[in-house]
Amino acid sequence: MGYKEDFISIYQEHISREGSKELLEWLQTTDFFTAPASTKFHCACTGGLVQHSVKVYQVMMEKHFEEGADNPESFAVCALLHDLCKAQFYKCSTRNVKNEETGQWEKQPYFSVEDMFPYGHGEKSVFLIERFMRLKTSEAMAIRWHMGGFDDTAKSGGYAISNAFDKYPIAVKLHLADLESTYLREKGTSSVNRR
Template identity: 65%
Template sequence: MGGREEFLQIWQQHITRPGSEKLLDWLDHKTDFFTAPASTRFHGACEGGLCMHSLNVYHALHDTFFTEGDSEETFAICALLHDLCKANYYKPGTRNVKNEATGQWEKVPSYSVEDLFPYGHGEKSVFLIERFMKLHIEEAVAIRWHMGGFDDAARGGCFAISEAYDKYPLAVKLHIADLEATYLMEHRTSAVR
């Protein structure tokens, strides 16, 4: 099963909230979500990397933190959509790389950022999701702060992240799952694990 198929299977099994069908239709037919990379040069910097990363975050979040009483729908929404802001965000192109064996410069495929809607990272994902379906407060907070200390607001001395993590443990769990997927499961690879 490919990444898109696994994503759709998890979605259809767990996400039934009003508006979810329209969101999925938009995601599948009006964005590059299933073919986009997850980054320009690091984790998931390949075609389909964004979908792969979302699935890895889902598995890390679910396998590590899901307990009786947790919502399958909430875990699926947060993990699968936390980086929705990266859909229609990267532009394919090329860059020059020196071939170590020949000493010659060669053009290789690459991605660059073309942010047509510069609204931030986590907050942009929340905004895009809520154009179609309503998030619960803990879901919105978790998606907003999934970057942890890597977020611009957190680096600028914002205390909201600490308050968010204290109030909504799901935000901490999603951040840890994102770190695990990025740095342990995908670090400079393109394999889904």
């Protein structure tokens, strides 16, 4: 089974609230299942976004799920959909790169950003999800702040991220799972745009 099938299986098993079916149907009309997760860092390859989403879910469940304290549906919502903002976000292009062995210039594929809806990162994912289904406050906070200190708003010195992490443990758990997946488990999963 591939990452798309894993994603759909986890989604359908754990997410059942009103609007979830319509959200999944919409996802399948986008490039979510074929898009990269980044232009050159982690999972910068076709299908990288869905791979990253499944990996974050796996890390979150393996390392941070506490039976009786955590909600399986909330974990699935947060992990699988935290980067929904990256659907319809990347464009595959080509550029000339010199082959060091032959000295010849060759066309190589690479991903670039083409943000048609520049609404931020985490907040854009929250907005897109809520077009179909309601999020719990804790889920919205987790998705909004999953980038942690890498988020531009967090860098400006606001206390919002600290307050969110303090009030909503799932926000910390999603951030940690995203970090571990990105920097430890997805190393070497880029097939384009590695320079």
